[in-house]
Amino acid sequence: MGYSLNPDQTAELLNRLAEDYRIYAPKRFPKQGRYSDTDIIRYDRIQTPDEIVWDQKSDYPAKEVISPIQQALFYFTEDEYRESKKAKKPVLLLARPCDITAQLVQEKIYAENGGFKDLYYDRVHNKVKFAVMDCGGGDDTCFCVSMGSNKPENYSLAFKFDENGLKAEVSDDCFADYFDGMPEDDFTPEFVEENELKVTIPDLSDRDVRLALKSHPMWKEFDKRCISCGSCTVACSTCTCFTTRDICYGDNPEVGERRRVTASCQVAGFDQMAGQREIRSTAGDRMRYKILHKFHDHKARFGDRHMCVGCGRCTHMCPEFISISATVNKMADAVDEIKASLADGGNHVE
Amino acid sequence: MNHDIDVKKMRINCFRQSKVPGEFMLQMRAPGGMVDAKYLSSIEHISKTWGDGNFHFGTRQTFDIPGIKYENIDAVNEYIENYITEVDEELCDVDMDKVAGEPQEWDVKSGYPTIGARNITACVGNYHCICGNMNTYELARKIEPIIFPSHYHIKINISGCPNDCNKAHMCDFGIIGTAKMEYHPERCIACGACVRNCEHGATRVLSLNEDTGRVEKDPCCCVGCGECVRACPAGAWTRSEKKLYKIIIGGRTGRQTPRAGKMFLNWASEDVVLNVLRNWQKFSAWVMDYKPEYLHGGHLIDRAGYKKFKEIILDGVELNPECLVAEDIFWHETEYRSNFNVKPLSMHHTAGPQGE
Amino acid sequence: MSNNNPLQPIPCEILNVKKESTHEWTFRVASDADVDHGQFMQLSIPKVGEVPISVSGQGDGWLDFTIRSVGKVTNVIFEKEAGDTLFLRGPYGHGWPVDEFKGKHLVVITGGTGLAPVRSMVNLCADNPKTVKDLTLISGFKNEDGIVFQNELDKWKEHDHFSTTYALDNDEKEGWSTGLVTTFVKDIPFDTFGDDYAVVVVGPPIMMKFTGLELLKNGVPEEKIWMSFERKMSCAIGKCGHCRIDETYVCLDGPVFPYTKARYLVD
Ligand code: SF4
Ligand code: SF4
Ligand code: SF4
Ligand code: SF4
Ligand code: SF4
Ligand code: FES
Numbered sequence: 022m023g024y025s026l027n028p029d030q031t032a033e034l035l036n037r038l039a040e041d042y043r044i045y046a047p048k049r050f051p052k053q054g055r056y057s058d059t060d061i062i063r064y065d066r067i068q069t070p071d072e073i074v075w076d077q078k079s080d081y082p083a084k085e086v087i088s089p090i091q092q093a094l095f096y097f098t099e100d101e102y103r104e105s106k107k108a109k110k111p112v113l114l115l116a117r118p119c120d121i122t123a124q125l126v127q128e129k130i131y132a133e134n135g136g137f138k139d140l141y142y143d144r145v146h147n148k149v150k151f152a153v154m155d156c157g158g159g160d161d162t163c164f165c166v167s168m169g170s171n172k173p174e175n176y177s178l179a180f181k182f183d184e185n186g187l188k189a190e191v192s193d194d195c196f197a198d199y200f201d202g203m204p205e206d207d208f209t210p211e212f213v214e215e216n217e218l219k220v221t222i223p224d225l226s227d228r229d230v231r232l233a234l235k236s237h238p239m240w241k242e243f244d245k246r247c248i249s250c251g252s253c254t255v256a257c258s259t260c261t262c263f264t265t266r267d268i269c270y271g272d273n274p275e276v277g278e279r280r281r282v283t284a285s286c287q288v289a290g291f292d293q294m295a296g297q298r299e300i301r302s303t304a305g306d307r308m309r310y311k312i313l314h315k316f317h318d319h320k321a322r323f324g325d326r327h328m329c330v331g332c333g334r335c336t337h338m339c340p341e342f343i344s345i346s347a348t349v350n351k352m353a354d355a356v357d358e359i360k361a362s363l364a365d366g367g368n369h370v371e
Numbered sequence: 372m373n374h375d376i377d378v379k380k381m382r383i384n385c386f387r388q389s390k391v392p393g394e395f396m397l398q399m400r401a402p403g404g405m406v407d408a409k410y411l412s413s414i415e416h417i418s419k420t421w422g423d424g425n426f427h428f429g430t431r432q433t434f435d436i437p438g439i440k441y442e443n444i445d446a447v448n449e450y451i452e453n454y455i456t457e458v459d460e461e462l463c464d465v466d467m468d469k470v471a472g473e474p475q476e477w478d479v480k481s482g483y484p485t486i487g488a489r490n491i492t493a494c495v496g497n498y499h500c501i502c503g504n505m506n507t508y509e510l511a512r513k514i515e516p517i518i519f520p521s522h523y524h525i526k527i528n529i530s531g532c533p534n535d536c537n538k539a540h541m542c543d544f545g546i547i548g549t550a551k552m553e554y555h556p557e558r559c560i561a562c563g564a565c566v567r568n569c570e571h572g573a574t575r576v577l578s579l580n581e582d583t584g585r586v587e588k589d590p591c592c593c594v595g596c597g598e599c600v601r602a603c604p605a606g607a608w609t610r611s612e613k614k615l616y617k618i619i620i621g622g623r624t625g626r627q628t629p630r631a632g633k634m635f636l637n638w639a640s641e642d643v644v645l646n647v648l649r650n651w652q653k654f655s656a657w658v659m660d661y662k663p664e665y666l667h668g669g670h671l672i673d674r675a676g677y678k679k680f681k682e683i684i685l686d687g688v689e690l691n692p693e694c695l696v697a698e699d700i701f702w703h704e705t706e707y708r709s710n711f712n713v714k715p716l717s718m719h720h721t722a723g724p725q726g727e
Numbered sequence: 728m729s730n731n732n733p734l735q736p737i738p739c740e741i742l743n744v745k746k747e748s749t750h751e752w753t754f755r756v757a758s759d760a761d762v763d764h765g766q767f768m769q770l771s772i773p774k775v776g777e778v779p780i781s782v783s784g785q786g787d788g789w790l791d792f793t794i795r796s797v798g799k800v801t802n803v804i805f806e807k808e809a810g811d812t813l814f815l816r817g818p819y820g821h822g823w824p825v826d827e828f829k830g831k832h833l834v835v836i837t838g839g840t841g842l843a844p845v846r847s848m849v850n851l852c853a854d855n856p857k858t859v860k861d862l863t864l865i866s867g868f869k870n871e872d873g874i875v876f877q878n879e880l881d882k883w884k885e886h887d888h889f890s891t892t893y894a895l896d897n898d899e900k901e902g903w904s905t906g907l908v909t910t911f912v913k914d915i916p917f918d919t920f921g922d923d924y925a926v927v928v929v930g931p932p933i934m935m936k937f938t939g940l941e942l943l944k945n946g947v948p949e950e951k952i953w954m955s956f957e958r959k960m961s962c963a964i965g966k967c968g969h970c971r972i973d974e975t976y977v978c979l980d981g982p983v984f985p986y987t988k989a990r991y992l993v994d
Binding site: 094095097102104130131134135137138139140141142228231232235261262263264265266267268269274276277279284286291292293294295296297300301310313314317318319321322 | 731732733734735736771772773774775776777778795797798799800801932957958959961962964965966967968969971973974975976978979991993994
């Protein structure tokens with residue numbers, strides 16, 4: 022069922038929804054950007070429609086609502102410990118198609134990998150309903166169509182905001198009541214069919230090609246360009262890596278927490294064990310590890326789709342202007358070169 | 372060549388005497404060093420029509436046009452009416468009919484009325500720069516109507532961040548854009564990038580506490596540069612929305628006692644900066660007994676003594692709560708001539724009203 | 728406390744602490760966990776942290792962990808003594824395919840503390856002589872200070888079914904050889920084993936890489952070699968990503984890998 026709401030009705034709808042849901046949406050944090058007088062858009066709880074940023078891609082991804090940058094796992098007192106509490110009220114998460122598709126990737130890792138279901142992911146994820154927001158085709162870093170993430174399936178509501186209010190479609194009946202008395206409309210969501218940016222992912226099914234790619238000189242470019250800051254992975258819709266960190270409170274060392282803190286394979290020390298040398302010790306090695314994860318390894322393990330959803334946030338947030346799509350294209354060239362040389366009877370690895 | 376020219380009068384009109392007799396160089400104000408690029412064609416026109424065809428970037432970010440013959444000065448002044456009214460009156464809201472706050476009618480065809488308050492210079496600031504903490508030329512445009520026109524000399528340099536590319540430390544009244552940094556521990560991934568950036572590029576006041584997983588700061592010595600903000604991949608450091616400034620006073624170059632300026636105010640709000648400058652004319656007038664001399668602000672502070680300067684310049688200024696004020700200032704000068712200031716009492720300068 | 732939380736640690740009592748060498752101590756901890764040879768567990772001290780440690784021995788109601796003090800958590804574990812509490816979760820990962828080794832000639836090549844993940848399996852072979860036909864053990868250590876399980880090494884040396892070579896990388900020691908473990912590979916009597924053997928390699932990454940290549944050079948087929956990997960781990964349940972190499976999660980799919988796979992795992 023579709024609806025068309027004016028601004029007052031939109032506010033009324035959010036009021037009704039807020040009685041039962043914590044509503045999260047992209048929100049503008051003025052002047053909180055990396056550079057002076059630049060804003061940041063990230064997910065936060067919202068109360069009114071004007072807080073929702075619908076015409077610009079968020080700098081940080083929707084995943085933060087479900088798997089936040091930091092979260093407590095256990096609380097420790099002197100000789101006891103207890104699990105952190107879960108929030109009770111369900112969440113309505115307004116997100117773009119890429120963000121919603123990204124949850125399929127998060128689910129594979131947090132809920133399925135190795136047959137272990139991560140309690141901390143699961144208990145939030147179970148409480149989340151998605152409202153897909155029309156993104157109007159995104160910006161020049163988006164390549165969701167190439168990554169097949171432009172048409173999410175798992176959503177309860179579809180929203181299209183504009184200056185005149187909101188058009189909505191209800192696809193999950195449990196939301197029907199909130200629209201009682203709202204003007205109906207034949208709105209159905211449309212999803213972007215083509216991005217300005219298109220990415221072709223090279224075929225990496227051949228092991229010899231992959232091994233040759235790992236030692237290909239293309240990665241050396243990043244030793245000079247990439248500063249290993251990890252902005253790309255923190256901003257990534259699909260990165261899931263974290264580190265478990267125990268802390269004690271400054272004022273009372275007897276009590277503390279075990280926390281989960283976002284980690285990045287781009288930051289030095291990600292693979293370093295106590296007392297040992299780092300394995301991937303150059304920015305180029307780390308870049309190669311990230312790119313192959315996004316465009317080969319994840320799919321090789323889980324089968325269904327590549328990890329990257331083409332949201333472009335990594336490109337958007339990189340302070341050194343390293344574009345993921347350009348990097349994949351460079352990788353495609355390297356793979357062509359490797360395949361040609363292998364076909365030529367060129368040197369196999371090892 | 373036989374000339375009868377009052378070169379001092381010319382200087383006040385912003386025409387500087389040339390070594391070539393009868394020639395002058397026009398200096399056009401560009402507050403904060405930023406104007407619409409369309410004026411470049413006016414500069415070209417002046418240079419090609421009345422000047423020698425060349426153009427020089429003034430060290431104080433003025434448009435300098437050399438080689439203007441004395442007899443053409445009236446024509447030039449008539450031509451720059453538009454530039455002065457558009458840039459100073461319209462863009463900066465300057466009341467051209469006042470000098471140092473006192474009514475004095477300005478003839479629009481007469482060129483610049485005073486040279487005392489020099490062009491306010493600025494780095495490009497956060498209009499462009501990734502390090503900048505503030506919009507430097509906008510602040511310059513707010514200051515321009517406070518200090519200009521005036522016969523009291525003051526050189527103001529604005530830098531968008533404590534890197535101080537525009538040498539706020541080398542002028543009478545330097546302004547450096549800063550912000551208080553806010554830490555959001557819930558967004559911190561404990562990567563240490565901010566700690567390293569502060570160490571390499573700033574004051575080494577951050578450290579990562581492994582026991583708490585948080586970054587800690589020695590707030591006393593943070594310069595408010597924002598290197599930590601720039602380094603953070605997670606947005607865990609942000610600049611406070613309120614812009615704050617360091618005021619550096621008394622820096623100068625010169626033939627006698629060059630020195631770097633010293634901090635007068637730290638974490639001052641924009642209102643404080645503007646209100647302090649509103650007391651500048653009063654302070655200068657008092658020191659020189661209400662008779663402007665060709666003497667820059669730093670020297671006036673020396674004559675009055677810092678404590679007296681502080682008293683007059685802060686008069687009626689309500690400081691923002693964060694604002695810190697130097698209790699004293701310990702200058703460090705280059706003495707080209709040793710004991711240069713040990714001299715007969717009769718040669719000592721005076722400060723304040725001298726009576727009849 | 729929910730019982731469906733795989734990250735939940737269980738408090739366990741330390742039964743005793745044995746110093747193998749200055750930096751390697753074996754902690755015997757009370758636990759009924761059912762552990763395969765070669766699996767590991769997550770040990771933790773609340774407010775300090777968690778570390779993955781392979782189970783180096785097991786018996787009725789206890790598990791042994793041989794721990795090297797190299798970091799924050801292990802240093803604090805070294806302050807603990809019998810009667811104190813360690814927190815445990817696990818066991819995790821895939822251990823040695825002991826059934827596959829049964830009745831065969833078993834070759835075990837270790838470098839340094841790489842002995843810990845095979846220790847319980849070697850003891851199984853020592854205590855139950857029928858487990859394998861015989862066992863060839865080559866154990867190398869950097870220097871005398873680095874030797875672990877000295878008592879057991881001595882005991883195994885005397886064992887009928889065992890043929891042992893113990894070596895220090897550069898130093899001399901009575902009754903010991905000098906040289907890297909790779910130099911002793913050619914002395915292994917593979918020709919007398921027929922087709923009926925398996926080789927197990929554990930140690931630092933470089934040692935494993937070159938030992939693998941040396942074995943291939945001596946005609947050992949890939950399929951007969953097994954290795955155990957040590958990688959940074961934070962969760963041990965396939966979530967945190969630290970241990971991942973390509974599509975492989977060392978915590979889930981390892982730490983023991985057949986060489987057919989291990990050979991192509993490039994970090
Ligand atoms: S790798 Fe880049 S484009 Fe792909 S999902 Fe992550 S942030 Fe988006
Ligand atoms: S790209 Fe790096 S940080 Fe992101 S999920 Fe993969 S390994 Fe983790
Ligand atoms: S690619 Fe860019 S964002 Fe990512 S680590 Fe390198 S410099 Fe940082
Ligand atoms: S603002 Fe302060 S803490 Fe941040 S980098 Fe500059 S001096 Fe260091
Ligand atoms: S750079 Fe940011 S995320 Fe890293 S330690 Fe500093 S505040 Fe934390
Ligand atoms: S240790 Fe966390 S994924 Fe393997």
